[in-house]
Amino acid sequence: MGAPDNRSAKLEELEKRIRAVREGHKPRRREMRGEFTAAHVAWRMTLELVVGGLVGAAMGWGLDVLLGTRPVFLIVFVLLGMGAGIRTALRSAEELRRGQAAGKADEKKD
Numbered sequence: 001m002g003a004p005d006n007r008s009a010k011l012e013e014l015e016k017r018i019r020a021v022r023e024g025h026k027p028r029r030r031e032m033r034g035e036f037t038a039a040h041v042a043w044r045m046t047l048e049l050v051v052g053g054l055v056g057a058a059m060g061w062g063l064d065v066l067l068g069t070r071p072v073f074l075i076v077f078v079l080l081g082m083g084a085g086i087r088t089a090l091r092s093a094e095e096l097r098r099g100q101a102a103g104k105a106d107e108k109k110d
Contacts, residue, residue, distance in 0.1 A: 041096060048092065049085040056081020 060077030064070055 041092075044092060045089040048088045049082065052081040052083075052085025052088065053078055054081070056084070 056077040056079070057074060059081070060074035063073040063077070067073070
């Protein structure tokens with residue numbers, strides 16, 4: 001009757017080893033609050049530039065239609081929208097730089 005106990009002990013030991021291996025091979029999840037990949041940053045800045053230009057184009061086109069002028073406001077507001085997009089992208093880059101500098105400072109303290 002010792003054989004069933006021996007088998008269950010071996011099975012329990014095998015299950016423990018399998019769990020340990022699985023825990024070791026689990027993919028680590030990134031903490032999305034503080035860490036951004038280069039792709040995230042690139043997409044964010046690209047979208048800021050494009051959206052700025054599109055919003056400016058829509059506003060300029062709307063004013064041109066309302067006032068009966070043709071490309072005057074469209075051109076002016078596209079340029080203003082692109083300028084706003086560039087300014088926002090630069091602000092985002094500065095924010096990211098500050099976050100990285102703070103992270104490095106925290107690592108040095110530890």
